[in-house]
Amino acid sequence: MTKKTKKSGDDLLEMYFRQIKGFALLTFKEELELSKQIQTGSTKALHKLVNSNLRLVVKIAGMFNVRDVPILDMIQEGNLGLIRAAEKFDYRKNVCFCTYANWWIRHYISRFISDKRRIVRLPRRKEETLLKIQRTYHVLSQTLMHQPNNTDIAEELGISVQDVDYIVNLTSSPLHLEPVIKDDESGGTVDIHEDYTYCPERNLFKQFSRDGTLRVLNKLKEREKQILNYRYKLNGCERFSYREIGDKLDMSRETVRQIEMRALKKMRIHANELKECVYVEAM
Secondary structure (H helix, E strand, O other), X not given: OOHHHHHHHHHHHHHHHHHHOOOXXXXXHHHHHHHHHHHOOOHHHHHHHHHOOHHHHHHHHOOOOOOOOOHHHHHHHHHHHHHHHHHHOOHHHOOOHHHHHHHHHHHHHHHHHHHHHOOOOOOHHHHHHHHHHHHHHHXXXXXXXXXXXXHHHHHHHOOOHHHHHHHHHHOOOOXXXXXXXXXXXXXXXXXXXXXXOOOHHHHHHHHHHHHHHHHHHOOOOHHHHHHHXXXXXXXXXXXXXXXXXXXXXXXXHHHHHHHHHHHHHXXXXXXXXXXXXXXXXXX
């Protein structure tokens, strides 16, 4: 991918972010009401439920660290899963829509990646395991003092070496699946391994998540914000106990606990906004 193409893709992604931020988030009651209307055939209600959850698709798509599949393509496929989830969502189950839609979005994106990357398709679960193996290989290649083997990967993933061997052999090619080029000077060959440990899109999602969380935190009093930072490692802080925080701020352990509970209660008011800021890095 050229720098010009990469910049164009980043610009489109940022433009899409700005567009979907214009759709208001929904409360739990509003989701249930829209579900009732959708089941009566309301297209308008379907569009509203889908549009209000487009940010959820972006967040989930960002968890897939797949360098050879454009992030916008994964978002587009995830949106199809979101639509399917909105059509099938049943208000009588009394669950949050994002909890229900999460599976459908992941399913559509995983299936899309599986279909796109291989001429001979693997079963979806085996494809997902292969992706984990490949990502683990590239991470270990940066931390170990030797080229990772299947035993290293199996230990890291917590699965048997036989399972790793079986999945890798299904690809009918070496684990890294990278080209080998001639080294004209030495007459030998050089293995080329793409570095999957850095992903610009993932950094963008993390920044998006961090900015949103800080925006909510700034609505708290300074002492409340300070205690939450210490308790939950926000802003890169180390996590501290109540006693340690009390020593730092010159107050009792119980006072710290009460301030924390009061701050968390205030944060719950912004639960819907915080829901869109959550970033979980997938394996």
